[in-house]
Every structure is written in structure tokens, then in C-alpha cells.
Amino acid sequence: KQEVTQIPAALSVPEGENLVLNCSFTDSAIYNLQWFRQDPGKGLTSLLLIQSSQREQTSGRLNASLDKSSGRSTLYIAASQPGDSATYLCAVKTSYDKVIFGPGTSLSVIP
């Protein structure tokens, strides 16, 4: 059974710092991995989607990497801003068509 974990559960950094969020999964047989952000009381906003054949995806200040063999993905945020404060979730789509979410990392960027 696929399990997805995210460490740390919460992170607080000063504005301007570069940071890395981690996502780990137990079964490497996945079709893709998607990173989302969720603002309080809101739905999820898609940030990046990495297909199983890809190693990384970039969008602006965000870079997501995928290492299937080790069951890990990282989301790198460059030059963090207070507007980046949110909860970040990763989700894997398994080889048996299940979508499993991690519990999220709550990020606070302090001005």
C-alpha cells in the first residue's frame, strides 16, 4: 500500500531564503507526482506535475525534482516571499490509478 509522507510538518523561514520541501513515497511504481499549494480556507492550486519519466519540472521560482528509485520528490522555492506562505502538498498517482496525498508542509515566510 502506497504511503506518502512530508517532512517537516511546518517550516518558518525569513523572507529571501531559499528552501526545500520534501515528499517521500513507499512504492516507486507511480505514474506521476503533483505539487499543490493550499491557502487557508481555499482549494488546492496546482504548482507542478512531474510524469514518472521526468526528473524535474520548473516554473518561475519553483523547481520540483523526482527520484522514483529512492521514493523522493523535493520542491525547491527560490528567494521566498511572504506570499509563498501556505500549505504545500504532494500527491502521487499510483500504478493502480489511486491518488494518494501527503499530509502537507505548512510554510510561513516571515517579512
Added chain:
Amino acid sequence: EAGVVQSPRYKIIEKKQPVAFWCNPISGHNTLYWYLQNLGQGPELLIRYENEEAVDDSQLPKDRFSAERLKGVDSTLKIQPAELGDSAVYLCASSLGLGRGGEQFFGPGTRLTVL
């Protein structure tokens, strides 16, 4: 282009009452998902539709939950009767194409409070 639309945004009901949530996916998206999200946790899949067919409802508590997606577009999720433990956010998402590779887009969710 309009995103995923959900209504209502908030619902407060007493236990044992029925409740229904509505979702309109992004135009052209074949796949529709309903998720449940408890506070501080990631969403958990309840049901996935490919067009009008429910292809994965293994996590849907069928004794009280039901869903439909008539004509493969809009979808309704119903709870009857609601229990205190059903208080959560119900999220709808859609993706283009059938099955595996599609990027999911989420609606704003419906926050249900059962008193």
C-alpha cells in the same frame, strides 16, 4: 477559462439531515474526482469518474454517501443521513483525458459542519 466550480461553499446542518454538494468541472475534462479533507490532513479520494462511469468508488461509504455524474459533466455528492464525523471540506477536482497522466485542478471546496 473558468475553473472547477463548487457549491455551496459552506453548509451547516444538524446530524441525520441530508446534504448535497454540486461540482461543475473544467470544460472538456473527462475525469472528475471527489475528495474529503479533514483539518490538517491531505485530501482522501472518495470517488473518481471517467466520463459518466464511476471507476473507483472503493473509499466511498456507500451506506450513507452517493454520487452521480449524469451526462458526464456536472456531478453531485450526497450524504444521507449526515453524522457528526462527516464534518470536513469536500473537494472536487477534474483532469483532462482518461486516467493516468492528467494534471488535476481543484475547486474551492464545500466546508460542511454537522451539529
